[in-house]
Amino acid sequence: MGVGGTLDYISSLLRSSSSSSHKSKKKKVMQTVELKVRMDCDGCELKVKKALSSMKGIKSVDINRKQQKVTVTGYVEAKKVLKKAQSTGKKSEIWPYVPYNLVVQPYIAQVYDKKAPPGYVRKVENTGTSTMISNQEDPYTAMFSDENPNSCSIM
Structure with a gap:
């Protein structure tokens, strides 16, 4: 094992120890968040969908305007999704x-x-x-x- 092999071995040890310290961060889990959002027209629906779709980690946004229900699926937290929906100016709450x-x-x-x-x-x-x-x-x-x-x- 030459100098190059030794350096590779040491750098791999350093990478694995630094990646293990990064693993201590809380991983987001795929979840479904249901919200009740007051929407009256197509414009309201589009505004809410656009705002929620722009969030990082969102996989899908489904809206049922008749029930005033928004279903968001992705790697997100419910509080952050609720906050983003409220930022549109629409009255929002967890379903x-x-x-x-x-x-x-x-x-x-x-x-x-x-x-x-x-x-x-x-x-x-x-x-x-x-x-x-x-x-x-x-x-x-x-x-x-x-x-x-x-x-x-x-x-």
């Missing part, structure tokens, strides 16, 4: 809805939203009433006794 069949009680006050697209309700982490209902006995079934089926108590 606040989930399909109504995924919610235990889709028609209670905190979840039901008249402005939601058909088949969707507002996404709520914990409504509080679902735990309250599960902890209490149903008053109608409590009136009857399993030990004596001929008796009932009216409260």
Whole structure:
């Protein structure tokens, strides 16, 4: 191994150690970000699409103006996409809805939203009433006794 081989070996060690220090940076993962953006016309839609498409790491931007929904796919962070959408001057927020069949009680006050697209309700982490209902006995079934089926108590 001559001088040239030794230098190549040392430089490869230096490259691998410097690249390992760069690997400590947080890698962005491919993800889909859904936003609710207020859009009224083709101009609004084009403005939002153009702004989001110009971001680094964006693979696709799909817009459904009827639902006011923008779906962005790429190597991006949700907060940065939201900030970019808000920079267009349009009212924007992270998509606040989930399909109504995924919610235990889709028609209670905190979840039901008249402005939601058909088949969707507002996404709520914990409504509080679902735990309250599960902890209490149903008053109608409590009136009857399993030990004596001929008796009932009216409260």
